[in-house]
Amino acid sequence: MATIAFEVQMRDLGVVDYMRVWKAMKAFNEARTAATRDEVWWVQHLPVYTQGLNCDMSTLTASDIPVVAADRGGQITYHGPGQLLVYPLLDIKRRAKGIKWLVNLLEQLIIEFLATHDIRGERKAGAPGVYVQGKKIAALGLRVRRGASYHGLSFNVDMDLVPFANIDPCGFEDLEVTQLRDLGVPLSIDEVQAQLSRQLFTVLTHPN
Numbered sequence: 001m002a003t004i005a006f007e008v009q010m011r012d013l014g015v016v017d018y019m020r021v022w023k024a025m026k027a028f029n030e031a032r033t034a035a036t037r038d039e040v041w042w043v044q045h046l047p048v049y050t051q052g053l054n055c056d057m058s059t060l061t062a063s064d065i066p067v068v069a070a071d072r073g074g075q076i077t078y079h080g081p082g083q084l085l086v087y088p089l090l091d092i093k094r095r096a097k098g099i100k101w102l103v104n105l106l107e108q109l110i111i112e113f114l115a116t117h118d119i120r121g122e123r124k125a126g127a128p129g130v131y132v133q134g135k136k137i138a139a140l141g142l143r144v145r146r147g148a149s150y151h152g153l154s155f156n157v158d159m160d161l162v163p164f165a166n167i168d169p170c171g172f173e174d175l176e177v178t179q180l181r182d183l184g185v186p187l188s189i190d191e192v193q194a195q196l197s198r199q200l201f202t203v204l205t206h207p208n
Contacts, residue, residue, distance in 0.1 A: 011040070011041050015044045015046065018079060021043055021045070029148045029150055040086065042086060043087065044189065048079050049067045063166045065166075074141035080159050082157055082189060083157060083159045083179075085155075086152045088106070089150055091148050099149070107123055107129070111123075121137070132183060133178075137177070161177055164177045
């Protein structure tokens with residue numbers, strides 16, 4: 001059977017306020033037609049806590065960082081400069097795929113990236129994301145509406161991890177987080193994005 005090729009547009013949005021990007025993602029999907037090309041948005045956010053639909057707000061201690069109740073899956077997490085966000089705006093119905101496919105794809109993207117730097121990334125049953133020696137380095141929170149995905153994955157590259165201490169990351173008490181810099185990989189966030197973008201472009205344009 002021949003492999004079906006899909007068109008994908010990669011967009012670098014830089015450092016942007018969370019609400020602005022969230023509204024833009026929803027608007028993009030609402031305006032979709034059968035001919036709309038899939039896109040992947042790469043972005044960093046100004047400091048913000050975001051709540052998923054299943055969030056327990058009792059996990060958040062006092063902080064001056066704003067909190068946004070989003071319409072993605074999952075619990076509470078933190079975003080800030082130095083963390084790379086990957087937002088796949090994909091028509092997964094057109095691709096004849098489901099949400100589990102997308103979760104696995106994003107986790108595998110990070111696992112394979114880490115492997116190129118001799119770091120073993122792992123999945124954890126019942127807790128989507130990627131972990132290194134039990135510490136979370138990448139978190140997932142997705143939404144699918146009318147067969148199209150938005151929200152996505154956050155990957156800790158070189159950021160201030162202190163705000164994570166105010167929450168139970170992704171709803172797990174005492175869960176520690178880590179980042180690429182602390183694992184001995186001195187890449188800039190632009191270099192990380194470039195490598196991940198190449199990997200993801202290949203997978204999305206020629207999926208199995």
